[in-house]
Amino acid sequence: MDKVFIRKANKNDAKAIADVLSRSQWFTYEALYSKTYIQKLIEQYYNVERIEQEIVFTSKEWHGYYLAEMNGTIIGAIGGGMTDDTTGEVYVFYLDPTMRGKGVGTRLLNFFTKIQKHIYGAEEQWVAVAKGNDYGIPFYEARGFIFQYEELAYDTTEADQDISLKYKRTL
Numbered sequence: 573m574d575k576v577f578i579r580k581a582n583k584n585d586a587k588a589i590a591d592v593l594s595r596s597q598w599f600t601y602e603a604l605y606s607k608t609y610i611q612k613l614i615e616q617y618y619n620v621e622r623i624e625q626e627i628v629f630t631s632k633e634w635h636g637y638y639l640a641e642m643n644g645t646i647i648g649a650i651g652g653g654m655t656d657d658t659t660g661e662v663y664v665f666y667l668d669p670t671m672r673g674k675g676v677g678t679r680l681l682n683f684f685t686k687i688q689k690h691i692y693g694a695e696e697q698w699v700a701v702a703k704g705n706d707y708g709i710p711f712y713e714a715r716g717f718i719f720q721y722e723e724l725a726y727d728t729t730e731a732d733q734d735i736s737l738k739y740k741r742t743l
Contacts, residue, residue, distance in 0.1 A: 574642050576676055578683045581637035581649070586624040588646040589637055593618040596666035604704045605734065617664075626651070632692060640667070640680045647671045650684045660685075660694030660743075677711060689743045697743055700725065700736035709737065716741040 581589060594614050601610050616622075623637070630636035633653040640648035648667040655661050662684065667677045688694035699717060701708040702725065713719075717739035725734040 573674055576647070576679065577641045578680060579639055579641065581627050581639050583624055583627050585637070585639060585646060586620045586627060589623050589627075589639070589649050590618050590620050592646050592649055592668055593623075593664070593666050596669060599669040600666075600705060600707055601702065604702060609734070634663075635684075635687060635692070637664075638680065638684050638687070640671075640676050642671075642676075648676055648680050650680050652684065652688070654688070654692050654694065655698070658693060658695040659698065660688035660692060660696070661698040661700075665699070672707065678715070681715065685743065694743055696740050698738060698740045700738055703735040703737050712739050 597610055597614055597618065626634065627636055631653070633655075635651065635653050637649050637651045639646050639650075648665075648671065650662060650665040652660060652662040652664070662681070665677075665681065665684075667680070671677075685694075685697060688697060697717075698720075699712055700723075701712060703722060718741065720738045720740055722735050722737050725736040
């Protein structure tokens, strides 16, 4: 495999980030949710304009996007923030489906975790994984995340039938 670089996103990356997030959404959730629901999520959260704003405006609560890049192509993206003084959370984390199982996701998560721990002071890290996501759940469990509870996914209603499993690990 070619060399993978991990770096902070810049505004010029917005379209490439939107592309990898969109492809990953379809790959991960096609069997779980309706096409209409997936398309709604992509249009709402993974459009280029929103991603550009999320790249430019960062804070303790939103650290921006960090990317895995190979041969000039964005192959993964992660983002999150602090929910309080000692708690970090991964809000978005997707990898090009063709790159699964090659260690890229682990490198990207480890890089982001170091930022949350050493720059922002996180002592624990949380993540929400869609119920039935047979790609994400084993990945996080293998990296020390422990299931805590389930809840409606962010910004959804019961009609959406989008349940998040909340996991955490101590850093």
